[in-house]
Amino acid sequence: MKTKRWLPSRFNAMSQADNGELILYNSYTGAIATFTPEEKPIILSALKREGVSGELSDTLLPLVDSGFLVPDDVDEDARARFLHQSLHRTDTMHLIVMPTEACNFRCTYCYQTFPRGNMNPEVQEGLKQFIAQKANSLQHLSISWFGGEPMLAFDIIGELSESILETTAKHNINYSAEMTTNGYFLTLEKFRALLNWHVRRFMITIDGMKEFHDARRFLTGGGGTFDTIIGNLKAIKAEIDKDEDFEIYIRINFDEDNLDNVKPFIDYLADLFGNDRRFQTFCRPVGRWGGEHDGDLPICDHRVAETKIWEFTEYGMDKGLPMSSIVESAIMPTGSVCYAAKPHSFVIGANGQLYKCTCSLNEDFNHVGRLLPDGSMDIDYDKVAFWVTGGEDKDANCQACFFRPACQGNHCPLYRVRTGKRPCTFEKKKIKQVLRLIWKQNQIQEAEQLETIERS
């Protein structure tokens, strides 16, 4: 009988914790584990290219369950392809809804052109009908409220949410919602209403202290916005029940102009929101995203940007501001596949125009169909195929990459088509650093839990 042989998975990555422990991660299973300095040499030996043969010791057996070691007859390429196919399940749907395409801000780096206002009543009706007609086959529905500035159309969000909640409750569908908002209209009263409408995750961008933020994220008439946004967030922190479940990702877009202000700003945020796990940071470099001022933007050199993201993130963690949960979910299997590349995801414009991508709204190849008032969708499947079938299957480098199951070569199909370059994620580029930060965040949370237990 042939001796059983185990090989290290090609989807492994490893890092080292601050206390010398080994951190191991697998992008196909999403498992992350740590090993003591005593276990480390045994583990590293088992993960050598030649693998291990025969019966596995108690130390090595868990490596199989987590996917770090795989039987030598397993086709990991087939695993990755199967994972890709699993995105074609028809019982999940993600809709990015633009209740308005207008915005009260005119941010310097914005790529949008704000061609129209509120969603037409017939499009609203079409959306309600579409979800009602799909309900029988759905198990999971997630809605991202987007725009424009979605809070300009707060009443429409309410009207649509009430209908969606009724439909999803009736059909026992797992429903979740999130919102990308500038935070200007996010008053306490409206925040409470949004929570009732199951909007639980909010991305709100603040680009530094008042003088920095107001110089780049200002009102259409030029007025400042910092004080209003911070005032709203302070009220939410002070007045919303401590046990209420939500996450606010404070996104900080940085470039050469505000680079030196990010840490002082994080200090300021930590004073206001530190040690409340619901307020989290999400740092990203400003890019040339297609706006009219692209040529004037003082964007960071990409090497600086890729380092600073994690430097700022860790700085926040040290001050009591957690890293956004987006980061950890981005390294899970399929976690970095863009919505534009997922078969059951659509962007719905205020006029019923259907898109795949939120960042190329004026490009013909992104106009993939139309939502009709009766709830049907008129879809150009050739255009959809362009977004959904690119990525790993046409890129040999992606096929050989440890991160393949997480992004499938499709983190940003738009970046690939515009630049001809591979759209690797910031997480993948600094995976050792990211794994260390996930370990560190875990340590901080455990210490907090211990403190809570001791107090009670």
Place this chain on the structure above:
Amino acid sequence: MKILKPAISPQQAAN
């Protein structure tokens, strides 16, 4: 070995 994140199946991942 301490597990920070458990392994999940392709079906769970695709939710």
